[in-house]
Amino acid sequence: MVNPQMVMYEEEFTQIQSVVDRLVREANAKVVFIVDKNGQLIAASGEVEEIDTTSLASLTAGNIAATGGIAKLLRENEFATQFHEGENQNIHIQLVGNRVILVVIFDTKSSLGLVRLRVRKATEELNAIFEELLNKAQRPGEDSPFGEITDDDIDSLFND
Protein backbone atom coordinates (compact mmCIF):
# COMPACT_ATOMS: atom_id res chain seq x y z
CA MET A 1 0.00 0.00 0.00
CA VAL A 2 0.93 3.66 -0.05
CA ASN A 3 2.06 3.96 3.52
CA PRO A 4 4.20 1.34 5.10
CA GLN A 5 2.59 -0.37 8.04
CA MET A 6 2.94 1.39 11.36
CA VAL A 7 4.45 -0.97 13.89
CA MET A 8 5.46 -0.18 17.45
CA TYR A 9 8.09 -2.23 19.29
CA GLU A 10 8.95 -2.20 22.96
CA GLU A 11 12.37 -0.61 22.52
CA GLU A 12 11.11 2.40 20.56
CA PHE A 13 7.97 2.69 22.66
CA THR A 14 10.11 3.05 25.78
CA GLN A 15 12.19 5.75 24.11
CA ILE A 16 9.11 7.62 22.92
CA GLN A 17 7.45 7.36 26.31
CA SER A 18 10.53 8.79 28.02
CA VAL A 19 10.58 11.78 25.63
CA VAL A 20 6.89 12.38 26.32
CA ASP A 21 7.28 12.00 30.09
CA ARG A 22 10.16 14.46 30.10
CA LEU A 23 8.25 16.94 27.96
CA VAL A 24 5.40 16.99 30.49
CA ARG A 25 7.88 17.91 33.23
CA GLU A 26 10.07 20.34 31.33
CA ALA A 27 7.20 22.22 29.68
CA ASN A 28 5.06 22.25 32.86
CA ALA A 29 2.34 20.71 30.73
CA LYS A 30 -0.86 19.01 31.85
CA VAL A 31 -0.91 16.38 29.16
CA VAL A 32 1.35 15.41 26.27
CA PHE A 33 0.40 12.84 23.70
CA ILE A 34 1.53 11.50 20.35
CA VAL A 35 -0.87 10.42 17.63
CA ASP A 36 -0.18 9.08 14.17
CA LYS A 37 -1.69 10.96 11.25
CA ASN A 38 -4.48 8.41 11.01
CA GLY A 39 -5.66 9.16 14.52
CA GLN A 40 -4.17 6.23 16.43
CA LEU A 41 -2.84 7.11 19.86
CA ILE A 42 0.83 6.15 20.23
CA ALA A 43 1.83 7.44 23.65
CA ALA A 44 0.51 9.74 26.35
CA SER A 45 1.72 11.23 29.60
CA GLY A 46 0.54 13.60 32.33
CA GLU A 47 -2.98 13.89 33.68
CA VAL A 48 -4.38 11.46 31.13
CA GLU A 49 -7.03 9.90 33.39
CA GLU A 50 -9.09 13.05 33.12
CA ILE A 51 -9.39 13.06 29.36
CA ASP A 52 -10.70 10.81 26.62
CA THR A 53 -7.44 10.25 24.76
CA THR A 54 -8.98 8.09 22.01
CA SER A 55 -11.39 10.84 21.01
CA LEU A 56 -8.70 13.49 21.30
CA ALA A 57 -6.39 11.44 19.09
CA SER A 58 -8.99 11.10 16.36
CA LEU A 59 -10.00 14.76 16.47
CA THR A 60 -6.39 15.96 16.46
CA ALA A 61 -5.65 13.85 13.42
CA GLY A 62 -8.77 15.24 11.73
CA ASN A 63 -7.61 18.73 12.59
CA ILE A 64 -4.13 18.13 11.15
CA ALA A 65 -5.66 16.54 8.06
CA ALA A 66 -7.94 19.55 7.49
CA THR A 67 -5.06 21.99 8.00
CA GLY A 68 -2.93 19.92 5.61
CA GLY A 69 -5.74 20.20 3.07
CA ILE A 70 -5.76 23.97 3.45
CA ALA A 71 -1.97 24.05 3.07
CA LYS A 72 -2.22 22.12 -0.15
CA LEU A 73 -4.77 24.57 -1.56
CA LEU A 74 -2.41 27.43 -0.73
CA ARG A 75 0.51 25.50 -2.23
CA GLU A 76 2.20 25.34 1.14
CA ASN A 77 3.93 22.12 2.06
CA GLU A 78 2.41 21.87 5.55
CA PHE A 79 1.46 24.04 8.48
CA ALA A 80 3.61 22.18 10.93
CA THR A 81 2.52 24.05 14.05
CA GLN A 82 -0.90 24.96 15.43
CA PHE A 83 -1.82 26.74 18.62
CA HIS A 84 -5.29 26.99 20.13
CA GLU A 85 -5.80 29.37 23.00
CA GLY A 86 -8.64 28.78 25.44
CA GLU A 87 -9.74 30.58 28.57
CA ASN A 88 -8.07 28.13 30.91
CA GLN A 89 -6.18 25.71 28.73
CA ASN A 90 -4.20 25.87 25.54
CA ILE A 91 -3.19 23.29 23.00
CA HIS A 92 0.01 23.25 21.00
CA ILE A 93 0.05 20.84 18.07
CA GLN A 94 3.26 20.01 16.22
CA LEU A 95 3.70 17.79 13.20
CA VAL A 96 6.79 15.59 13.61
CA GLY A 97 8.51 14.39 10.46
CA ASN A 98 5.20 14.69 8.59
CA ARG A 99 4.24 11.39 10.15
CA VAL A 100 3.14 11.78 13.75
CA ILE A 101 1.57 14.58 15.76
CA LEU A 102 2.85 15.85 19.09
CA VAL A 103 0.17 17.48 21.23
CA VAL A 104 0.82 19.51 24.38
CA ILE A 105 -2.04 20.67 26.59
CA PHE A 106 -1.06 23.30 29.14
CA ASP A 107 -2.58 25.92 31.43
CA THR A 108 -1.37 29.06 33.19
CA LYS A 109 1.43 27.15 34.93
CA SER A 110 3.29 27.22 31.63
CA SER A 111 3.65 29.57 28.68
CA LEU A 112 3.62 29.32 24.93
CA GLY A 113 7.28 30.33 24.77
CA LEU A 114 8.37 27.55 27.10
CA VAL A 115 6.19 24.97 25.34
CA ARG A 116 7.56 25.93 21.93
CA LEU A 117 11.12 25.70 23.17
CA ARG A 118 10.66 22.26 24.72
CA VAL A 119 8.61 20.97 21.80
CA ARG A 120 11.39 21.89 19.38
CA LYS A 121 13.88 19.75 21.26
CA ALA A 122 11.45 16.86 21.68
CA THR A 123 10.58 16.98 17.97
CA GLU A 124 14.20 16.37 17.00
CA GLU A 125 14.45 13.39 19.32
CA LEU A 126 11.15 11.94 18.19
CA ASN A 127 12.10 12.35 14.55
CA ALA A 128 15.15 10.17 15.06
CA ILE A 129 13.18 7.49 16.93
CA PHE A 130 10.41 7.31 14.31
CA GLU A 131 12.98 7.19 11.54
CA GLU A 132 14.53 4.12 13.14
CA LEU A 133 11.11 2.60 13.76
CA LEU A 134 10.20 3.01 10.12
CA ASN A 135 13.42 1.33 8.98
CA LYS A 136 12.86 -1.51 11.39
CA ALA A 137 9.26 -2.06 10.24
CA GLN A 138 10.39 -2.26 6.63
CA ARG A 139 13.08 -4.83 7.28
CA PRO A 140 11.96 -8.27 6.25
CA GLY A 141 12.13 -11.19 8.61
CA GLU A 142 10.54 -9.52 11.57
CA ASP A 143 8.33 -12.02 13.34
CA SER A 144 4.68 -11.19 13.11
CA PRO A 145 1.89 -12.83 15.04
CA PHE A 146 -0.51 -12.18 12.19
CA GLY A 147 1.19 -14.30 9.59
CA GLU A 148 0.11 -17.33 11.62
CA ILE A 149 -3.46 -16.49 12.52
CA THR A 150 -5.98 -18.91 11.11
CA ASP A 151 -9.40 -18.40 9.65
CA ASP A 152 -10.73 -20.02 12.82
CA ASP A 153 -9.02 -17.34 14.94
CA ILE A 154 -10.77 -14.69 12.90
CA ASP A 155 -14.13 -16.51 12.96
CA SER A 156 -14.00 -16.94 16.71
CA LEU A 157 -13.87 -13.14 17.13
CA PHE A 158 -17.28 -12.90 15.57
CA ASN A 159 -19.12 -15.66 17.38
CA ASP A 160 -21.69 -13.92 19.46
Place this chain on the structure above:
Amino acid sequence: MSFINYMAREINCKIVYYGPGLCGKTTNLQYIYERTNPEAKGKMISLATETERTLFFDFLPLSLGEIRGFKTRFHLYTVPGQVFYDASRKLILKGVDGVIFVADSQFERLEANLESMDNLRENLSEQGYDLDKLPFVIQYNKRDLPNVVDLDELRRELNPKGVPDYEANARDGTGVFETLKAVSKAVLTELKKSGGG
Protein backbone atom coordinates in the same frame (compact mmCIF):
# COMPACT_ATOMS: atom_id res chain seq x y z
CA MET B 1 -2.85 1.25 7.25
CA SER B 2 -3.25 -0.79 10.37
CA PHE B 3 -1.15 -0.01 13.41
CA ILE B 4 0.38 -2.92 15.31
CA ASN B 5 1.53 -2.05 18.81
CA TYR B 6 3.69 -4.84 20.24
CA MET B 7 4.08 -2.95 23.48
CA ALA B 8 0.36 -2.61 24.22
CA ARG B 9 -0.33 -5.86 22.31
CA GLU B 10 -2.89 -4.12 20.17
CA ILE B 11 -3.80 -3.99 16.55
CA ASN B 12 -5.70 -0.94 15.30
CA CYS B 13 -7.55 -0.80 11.99
CA LYS B 14 -9.48 1.96 10.25
CA ILE B 15 -12.79 1.32 8.53
CA VAL B 16 -14.57 3.99 6.49
CA TYR B 17 -18.30 4.14 5.68
CA TYR B 18 -18.75 5.78 2.28
CA GLY B 19 -21.86 6.62 0.25
CA PRO B 20 -24.12 9.41 -1.01
CA GLY B 21 -25.72 12.01 1.27
CA LEU B 22 -28.48 10.72 3.57
CA CYS B 23 -27.83 7.05 2.70
CA GLY B 24 -27.49 6.10 6.37
CA LYS B 25 -23.78 6.03 7.20
CA THR B 26 -24.21 7.88 10.48
CA THR B 27 -27.29 5.77 11.28
CA ASN B 28 -25.13 2.63 10.90
CA LEU B 29 -22.65 3.99 13.43
CA GLN B 30 -25.38 5.10 15.82
CA TYR B 31 -26.93 1.64 15.79
CA ILE B 32 -23.56 0.00 16.45
CA TYR B 33 -22.93 2.45 19.26
CA GLU B 34 -26.31 1.76 20.88
CA ARG B 35 -25.98 -2.00 20.66
CA THR B 36 -22.39 -2.44 21.84
CA ASN B 37 -21.35 -3.19 25.42
CA PRO B 38 -19.95 -0.11 27.16
CA GLU B 39 -16.59 -1.82 27.76
CA ALA B 40 -16.17 -2.56 24.04
CA LYS B 41 -16.75 0.95 22.76
CA GLY B 42 -15.43 4.46 23.20
CA LYS B 43 -17.28 7.70 22.79
CA MET B 44 -18.95 8.37 19.46
CA ILE B 45 -17.97 11.69 17.97
CA SER B 46 -20.07 13.43 15.32
CA LEU B 47 -18.80 16.55 13.65
CA ALA B 48 -22.11 17.64 12.17
CA THR B 49 -23.89 20.78 11.05
CA GLU B 50 -26.75 22.30 13.02
CA THR B 51 -29.17 20.29 10.91
CA GLU B 52 -27.35 17.07 11.83
CA ARG B 53 -25.73 16.55 8.47
CA THR B 54 -22.20 15.18 8.76
CA LEU B 55 -19.78 18.07 8.28
CA PHE B 56 -16.45 16.33 8.62
CA PHE B 57 -16.79 12.83 10.06
CA ASP B 58 -18.32 10.55 12.69
CA PHE B 59 -15.94 8.45 14.71
CA LEU B 60 -16.54 5.36 16.83
CA PRO B 61 -13.77 3.25 18.39
CA LEU B 62 -14.69 -0.43 18.94
CA SER B 63 -12.87 -3.37 20.52
CA LEU B 64 -13.66 -6.72 18.98
CA GLY B 65 -11.77 -9.06 21.27
CA GLU B 66 -8.40 -10.79 21.15
CA ILE B 67 -6.57 -12.72 18.48
CA ARG B 68 -3.47 -14.59 19.67
CA GLY B 69 -3.15 -12.29 22.65
CA PHE B 70 -3.53 -9.11 20.59
CA LYS B 71 -6.48 -6.83 21.25
CA THR B 72 -8.20 -5.92 18.00
CA ARG B 73 -9.50 -2.37 17.83
CA PHE B 74 -11.43 -0.93 14.96
CA HIS B 75 -11.84 2.77 14.36
CA LEU B 76 -15.02 3.39 12.41
CA TYR B 77 -15.33 6.61 10.43
CA THR B 78 -18.04 7.99 8.17
CA VAL B 79 -17.42 10.55 5.44
CA PRO B 80 -19.74 13.49 4.76
CA GLY B 81 -21.90 12.34 1.86
CA GLN B 82 -22.87 15.65 0.34
CA VAL B 83 -21.17 16.27 -2.99
CA PHE B 84 -19.48 19.54 -2.06
CA TYR B 85 -17.58 18.02 0.88
CA ASP B 86 -15.23 16.14 -1.42
CA ALA B 87 -12.05 17.63 0.05
CA SER B 88 -13.02 16.29 3.49
CA ARG B 89 -13.84 12.85 2.10
CA LYS B 90 -10.36 12.56 0.64
CA LEU B 91 -8.80 13.31 4.03
CA ILE B 92 -10.83 10.67 5.83
CA LEU B 93 -9.80 7.96 3.37
CA LYS B 94 -6.15 8.40 4.34
CA GLY B 95 -4.82 5.30 6.03
CA VAL B 96 -7.99 3.29 5.44
CA ASP B 97 -7.89 -0.50 5.93
CA GLY B 98 -11.40 -1.37 4.80
CA VAL B 99 -14.38 0.33 3.14
CA ILE B 100 -18.14 -0.14 3.50
CA PHE B 101 -20.17 1.46 0.74
CA VAL B 102 -23.68 2.26 1.98
CA ALA B 103 -26.07 2.52 -0.95
CA ASP B 104 -29.48 4.16 -0.72
CA SER B 105 -31.87 1.63 -2.28
CA GLN B 106 -34.48 4.19 -3.36
CA PHE B 107 -35.10 4.68 -7.10
CA GLU B 108 -34.41 8.38 -7.01
CA ARG B 109 -31.00 7.81 -5.42
CA LEU B 110 -29.61 5.34 -7.93
CA GLU B 111 -27.76 8.06 -9.81
CA ALA B 112 -26.34 9.46 -6.55
CA ASN B 113 -25.13 5.98 -5.57
CA LEU B 114 -23.31 5.56 -8.87
CA GLU B 115 -21.75 8.99 -8.58
CA SER B 116 -20.60 8.29 -5.04
CA MET B 117 -19.13 4.92 -6.04
CA ASP B 118 -17.13 6.58 -8.83
CA ASN B 119 -16.07 9.26 -6.39
CA LEU B 120 -14.87 6.60 -3.93
CA ARG B 121 -12.80 4.85 -6.57
CA GLU B 122 -11.30 8.12 -7.76
CA ASN B 123 -10.50 9.46 -4.29
CA LEU B 124 -8.89 6.18 -3.29
CA SER B 125 -6.77 6.06 -6.40
CA GLU B 126 -5.61 9.64 -5.73
CA GLN B 127 -4.18 8.30 -2.46
CA GLY B 128 -2.60 5.36 -4.23
CA TYR B 129 -5.23 2.76 -3.28
CA ASP B 130 -7.04 0.44 -5.64
CA LEU B 131 -10.63 -0.26 -4.55
CA ASP B 132 -10.42 -3.75 -6.08
CA LYS B 133 -7.51 -4.64 -3.81
CA LEU B 134 -8.93 -3.22 -0.60
CA PRO B 135 -11.21 -5.07 1.86
CA PHE B 136 -14.54 -3.81 0.55
CA VAL B 137 -18.21 -4.63 1.17
CA ILE B 138 -21.46 -3.05 0.00
CA GLN B 139 -24.62 -2.47 2.01
CA TYR B 140 -27.95 -1.83 0.28
CA ASN B 141 -29.70 0.26 2.89
CA LYS B 142 -33.33 1.30 3.36
CA ARG B 143 -34.71 -2.01 2.04
CA ASP B 144 -37.82 -1.42 4.14
CA LEU B 145 -38.95 1.53 2.01
CA PRO B 146 -41.61 1.00 -0.70
CA ASN B 147 -39.82 2.70 -3.60
CA VAL B 148 -36.67 0.61 -3.78
CA VAL B 149 -34.71 -0.69 -6.75
CA ASP B 150 -34.63 -4.49 -7.21
CA LEU B 151 -31.73 -6.17 -5.51
CA ASP B 152 -30.60 -7.70 -8.81
CA GLU B 153 -30.49 -4.36 -10.51
CA LEU B 154 -28.63 -2.73 -7.61
CA ARG B 155 -26.09 -5.53 -7.76
CA ARG B 156 -25.67 -5.12 -11.50
CA GLU B 157 -25.14 -1.38 -11.19
CA LEU B 158 -23.08 -1.15 -8.03
CA ASN B 159 -21.42 -4.50 -7.56
CA PRO B 160 -20.18 -5.81 -10.91
CA LYS B 161 -17.14 -7.40 -9.22
CA GLY B 162 -19.29 -9.35 -6.77
CA VAL B 163 -17.83 -8.20 -3.46
CA PRO B 164 -19.73 -9.31 -0.33
CA ASP B 165 -22.98 -7.36 -0.11
CA TYR B 166 -25.84 -7.11 2.38
CA GLU B 167 -29.37 -5.81 2.50
CA ALA B 168 -30.02 -3.52 5.43
CA ASN B 169 -32.33 -1.21 7.25
CA ALA B 170 -29.95 0.75 9.44
CA ARG B 171 -32.79 2.38 11.40
CA ASP B 172 -33.84 -0.91 13.00
CA GLY B 173 -30.39 -2.45 12.70
CA THR B 174 -31.10 -5.10 10.06
CA GLY B 175 -27.85 -5.97 8.31
CA VAL B 176 -25.75 -3.44 10.23
CA PHE B 177 -23.59 -5.86 12.18
CA GLU B 178 -23.43 -8.33 9.29
CA THR B 179 -21.88 -5.61 7.14
CA LEU B 180 -19.42 -4.59 9.83
CA LYS B 181 -18.41 -8.18 10.52
CA ALA B 182 -17.82 -8.86 6.85
CA VAL B 183 -15.46 -5.94 6.39
CA SER B 184 -13.67 -6.56 9.70
CA LYS B 185 -13.07 -10.15 8.70
CA ALA B 186 -11.76 -9.06 5.32
CA VAL B 187 -9.39 -6.59 7.01
CA LEU B 188 -8.01 -9.24 9.36
CA THR B 189 -7.67 -11.72 6.52
CA GLU B 190 -5.73 -9.13 4.54
CA LEU B 191 -3.49 -8.59 7.55
CA LYS B 192 -2.90 -12.29 7.76
CA LYS B 193 -1.99 -12.41 4.06
CA SER B 194 0.49 -9.58 4.38
CA GLY B 195 2.00 -11.32 7.39
CA GLY B 196 1.22 -8.34 9.56
CA GLY B 197 4.16 -6.36 8.25
